[in-house]
Amino acid sequence: MATITLDKLTKRFGRTEVIHGIDLAIADGEFVVFVGPSGCGKSTTLRMIAGLEEVSGGQIRIGDRVVNELDPKSRNIAMVFQNYAIYPHMTVRQNIGIGLYTSKLDKDEKARRVEEAAKLLGLEPFLERRPAALSGGQRQRVAMGRAMVRDPVAFLFDEPLSNLDAQLRAQMRIEIKALHQRLGSTIAYVTHDQVEAMTMADRIVVMRDGHILQQGRPMDIYSNPVDVFTARFIGTPSMNILAGGIEGDAPVARKGGPILLGVRPQDLLIGSAAGQVADTSGLTLWGPVTAVEPTGPETLVHFDVDGETVIGTAPGDEIPEVGARIEARAPAGAIHRFDASTKKALEPS
Amino acid sequence: MTATADLRERRMRDIRPGRIIRWTILFIGGVLMVTPLLYMFSTSLKTPGQIYDLRLIPAAPTLANYVEVLSEGEFPRWFLNSSIVAIVVTVSNLFFDSLVGYTLAKFRFRGRRLIFIAILSTLMIPTEMLVIPWYLMSAQFGWLDSYWGIMFPGMTTAFGTFLMKQFFETVPDDFLEAARIDGMNEFTIWWKIAMPLVTPALSALAIFTFLGNWTAFFWPLIVTTSKELYTLPIGLTSFAVEQAIRWEMIMTGAALATIPTLLVFLALQRYIVRGVMLAGLKG
Numbered sequence: 001m002a003t004i005t006l007d008k009l010t011k012r013f014g015r016t017e018v019i020h021g022i023d024l025a026i027a028d029g030e031f032v033v034f035v036g037p038s039g040c041g042k043s044t045t046l047r048m049i050a051g052l053e054e055v056s057g058g059q060i061r062i063g064d065r066v067v068n069e070l071d072p073k074s075r076n077i078a079m080v081f082q083n084y085a086i087y088p089h090m091t092v093r094q095n096i097g098i099g100l101y102t103s104k105l106d107k108d109e110k111a112r113r114v115e116e117a118a119k120l121l122g123l124e125p126f127l128e129r130r131p132a133a134l135s136g137g138q139r140q141r142v143a144m145g146r147a148m149v150r151d152p153v154a155f156l157f158d159e160p161l162s163n164l165d166a167q168l169r170a171q172m173r174i175e176i177k178a179l180h181q182r183l184g185s186t187i188a189y190v191t192h193d194q195v196e197a198m199t200m201a202d203r204i205v206v207m208r209d210g211h212i213l214q215q216g217r218p219m220d221i222y223s224n225p226v227d228v229f230t231a232r233f234i235g236t237p238s239m240n241i242l243a244g245g246i247e248g249d250a251p252v253a254r255k256g257g258p259i260l261l262g263v264r265p266q267d268l269l270i271g272s273a274a275g276q277v278a279d280t281s282g283l284t285l286w287g288p289v290t291a292v293e294p295t296g297p298e299t300l301v302h303f304d305v306d307g308e309t310v311i312g313t314a315p316g317d318e319i320p321e322v323g324a325r326i327e328a329r330a331p332a333g334a335i336h337r338f339d340a341s342t343k344k345a346l347e348p349s
Numbered sequence: 350m351t352a353t354a355d356l357r358e359r360r361m362r363d364i365r366p367g368r369i370i371r372w373t374i375l376f377i378g379g380v381l382m383v384t385p386l387l388y389m390f391s392t393s394l395k396t397p398g399q400i401y402d403l404r405l406i407p408a409a410p411t412l413a414n415y416v417e418v419l420s421e422g423e424f425p426r427w428f429l430n431s432s433i434v435a436i437v438v439t440v441s442n443l444f445f446d447s448l449v450g451y452t453l454a455k456f457r458f459r460g461r462r463l464i465f466i467a468i469l470s471t472l473m474i475p476t477e478m479l480v481i482p483w484y485l486m487s488a489q490f491g492w493l494d495s496y497w498g499i500m501f502p503g504m505t506t507a508f509g510t511f512l513m514k515q516f517f518e519t520v521p522d523d524f525l526e527a528a529r530i531d532g533m534n535e536f537t538i539w540w541k542i543a544m545p546l547v548t549p550a551l552s553a554l555a556i557f558t559f560l561g562n563w564t565a566f567f568w569p570l571i572v573t574t575s576k577e578l579y580t581l582p583i584g585l586t587s588f589a590v591e592q593a594i595r596w597e598m599i600m601t602g603a604a605l606a607t608i609p610t611l612l613v614f615l616a617l618q619r620y621i622v623r624g625v626m627l628a629g630l631k632g
Contacts, residue, residue: 050530051530052526052529052530072529073532079530083521086527087524088546089546089548101531146531150531
């Protein structure tokens with residue numbers, strides 16, 4: 001296992017700079033998830049670590065070694081791709097075995113490792129099958145098997161679950177996390193799905209436009225986003241952002257106000273739940289209901305506040321009528337404040 | 350009962366005027382295609398006296414022509430020559446066209462487009478125009494009247510390169526990148542990963558190249574002078590010039606000459622349609 005260090009890492013395509021000198025240190029055995037919207041540079045960063053893209057500036061170190069100029073094969077890393085990249089003309093056994101292509105192990109040892117990886121991933125019954133006869137989840141496991149047999153210093157995952165349906169994605173998330181806990185390997189994982197990031201990462205790196213906006217433990221980022229973008233990107237549904245100000249002690253939503261107020265839908269309570277918020281310095285909003293989404297344990301209520309749609313949460317058995325005027329309350333501790341011009345988080349006053 | 354009635358009804362519905370016309374046209378086309386072949390086999394089983402008797406089934410079929418063609422004269426030698434030329438040129442095309450096509454499809458380098466356009470533009474030059482420079486070149490290098498002289502113009506082709514490039518472009522880069530990370534060198538990636546993924550294109554190219562060279566006439570006729578280097582199509586014409594036109598011998602030789610093409614076709618036919626469609630030669 002090894003650490004991965006990015007030092008002022010830059011990438012240019014022609015004259016366009018897409019990664020602007022990012023710094024990051026991934027600890028030995030750490031599971032780091034790069035998350036951000038399409039085009040934010042997360043996959044390019046991962047591909048530079050893998051050696052599939054040239055580095056335009058700065059340094060990548062794996063362990064103590066600078067790997068900028070090394071071939072992918074000399075970096076001893078393994079990568080799992082979005083579309084699995086398992087070879088359709090080879091059986092599962094051959095696909096996993098190809099991970100040991102350059103290995104100097106003897107034949108028996110290679111076979112043993114393939115069997116071991118297959119066993120760990122539940123692929124034993126399929127070893128002689130071709131990928132065409134496997135489900136999406138099984139194919140992804142084969143790709144992971146190929147990565148595992150090498151015993152690499154780090155695993156790189158490039159949106160590995162994007163092609164799977166929601167149920168399988170949830171299952172594979174748990175499997176990958178369990179695998180990490182079992183192998184204790186260093187993992188760099190790229191996704192645009194913030195749920196994946198939240199559920200799997202030891203540390204999340206939020207990227208946008210080739211910059212790292214914020215990095216930290218998932219709950220730290222969720223609780224203390226540094227700016228409006230991160231606040232809205234992490235968490236589902238997205239955080240409500242409203243212009244407002246502070247009157248007395250309490251935050252008040254007001255069009256054209258000097259600050260932005262952020263409140264997560266889970267913290268903005270409606271109906272009987274709102275009554276539990278006794279905090280007078282909290283935020284109170286009123287407006288007509290525009291849509292409701294009953295999810296079972298709770299009801300997501302969309303309502304209109306001065307032309308902005310805001311989402312709040314009502315108990316599951318309380319489903320307000322569309323058009324009804326409601327009151328929603330959030331406690332003071334749940335309100336995030338951002339500068340209206342820079343969109344950066346303000347220190348809690 | 351109901352199921353049978355349903356089936357009958359569906360069959361009746363299938364018999365529509367449009368369908369009948371289509372099948373009729375296809376049937377006529379099929380007859381037109383197959384008749385010459387049948388006459389070829391039929392004539393090969395006739396004696397010289399019977400060949401103007403146009404009955405499809407000979408009155409007294411005989412294999413004497415086959416015995417004569419195979420035992421006397423140089424037919425077996427011509428067959429061997431054609432086999433050598435067609436097989437070597439086909440293997441060479443499969444190797445070099447796919448190597449060049451792969452490079453053009455999967456690597457980014459300066460002048461890549463220019464090279465591709467240059468290769469494509471050679472498709473526009475007719476063979477008749479190329480024959481003179483080929484001949485002069487062969488004469489200078491001493492390749493006249495040799496296997497190499499027959500084969501060298503076709504060892505790689507612009508068409509094959511184009512076909513393979515188009516196919517390799519459909520191979521996802523992830524496969525190649527995964528192989529790079531697994532430690533393969535670029536040649537191994539091409540050979541072990543990319544090539545098996547384009548088997549349909551390779552089969553189509555093999556068929557086109559083999560058939561083209563097996564039936565090639567113009568260039569082999571020009572470049573060869575000694576009879577022992579003749580390929581089959583050239584050899585067959587000698588039945589016509591030396592002892593008047595011996596139709597039964599020509600047809601026997603032609604019948605034997607179709608066997609390899611039939612075998613190649615049968616082995617690879619399922620790839621032909623895909624290959625033809627991809628090459629944009631639909632029709």
